[in-house]
Amino acid sequence: MNKLLYKECKLCLVPQIPLFFVFALMMLIPNYPCLVAAFFTCNSIFYSFSQALVDNDLLFSTLLPVSKADVVRGKLRFVVLIQLATLAVYVPVIFLRHAISPAGNAAGVDACFTLLAGALVLFALFNALFLPHFYRAPHRVGRHFLIVTLAIFGWIAVFEGFMIVCGAARDSLPFFAWVETHLDCFPATRDAWLAQLAALAAGAAIYAGANAWTRRRTIRAFEEQDL
């Protein structure tokens, strides 16, 4: 399996992937919906899949002495590696944002660990919607990405909208106030740290569970596909 991951990194890593990590710096923009930055990682993965299509990557991989299921597993690991690397880039940017501009974000979630949970759910959504469709009908990659983009921005609207509502209505419900002081802020207290780490764990669980489902569904889609 590591051989396939190596293959992906050597032959399918388009320049947009490392380049789009820079979009993490968008978290430094005052009052910007920070979760949008995660969309750019999905965008770079889409570029990689489009280029793989041009490069006959599916045929090359399938002719190697590995099963079709392993080809899918290798690709999914590559995607997960990019997404986790994105989150790793976010961590120092979160601290940087807090250091240079500790004020809250009126446009949605603050730069904090809850944002990482939101990004994990966004990535899970991207993987679940994009990968099975790509392996079922690779030549319709643009259409798949358009549908996935709509779903992703739906999630961004729900997530960021919820944080805005909690901020605006903090005095009307204790729950909203708790979200505002525990999840939608840079964690300054032990309770806030625990709440955000719990949110991150929940995001990780959703991401892992969704990826297991995506893997099964994508393998089935690719097995059924005639090359």
Next chain:
Amino acid sequence: MELLQVKELEKHYDRFTLDRVSFSLEPGYIMGFIGRNGAGKTTTIKAMLNLIHRDGGEVTVNGRSYSEHENECKKDIGFVLGEFDCYRKSTLRKITEVTRRFYDSWDEAAYADCLRRFALDESKRVSELSAGMRVKYALALALSHDAKLLILDEPTSGLDPVSRDDLLELFRSLIEDGTRSILFSTHIISDLEKCADYVTYIKGGKILESTDIVSFREGYRLVSGETAQLETARERLIGFKAHAFGFTGLIRTQDAARFADCRIAPADLESIMIYTEQEDGHEQAAV
């Protein structure tokens, strides 16, 4: 033992059926897999390699079932499906660096030897190679992991005559030690005359014949006669062309005695294919 055995391979599409395709190949030979465009050559190769789902049939490589031991079988096979057209912006060095990791039997010395022999420059990108050099690169990869069976789908179709001849000579040299075999699909019949030991002829998804090239040629004769003789000869002709002075057609060798009044000549592969492709002995438009 046969290096490759294809038994009763089937694949059904709405408008095309691969109909119980069977043939086999022993080590040390080149088999030409011929048929016109759309006859089912590529479909057969893809069905053999599980690139498309089969509706029936069995493929064995080196005595092992391809379906049950796909990864092991793939290690014994070198593929050239058309010219090598993957990762056009990557260098050969990078692609080789990835490929070698998948084969326990990868032989670095053999690879270096192939680079020298084929004059391949590892620092070049795939897009910088000519069509012939791309085929040679695919062969270099196959030979470096000691593939016993080379499956080549239309490897010469984009090449000029000199490059084609060069490649055909290379094919002959590759099987000289008697351990390797080549299955070579093409619609360029003259290529087969130069290098094939066996011919498998597919038409409309069915194998018409699979035999050694000499027997294949000996099984047919070209017959020429005058227009008056055509009416009586017509039912025995596999295909024919009528012209101002008479006709020329293809017959089975066993029917030659019935054409005692006509001129009989040995048939070449190209004529056999051209006349056979005329449906049910229908006349082809005279040139």
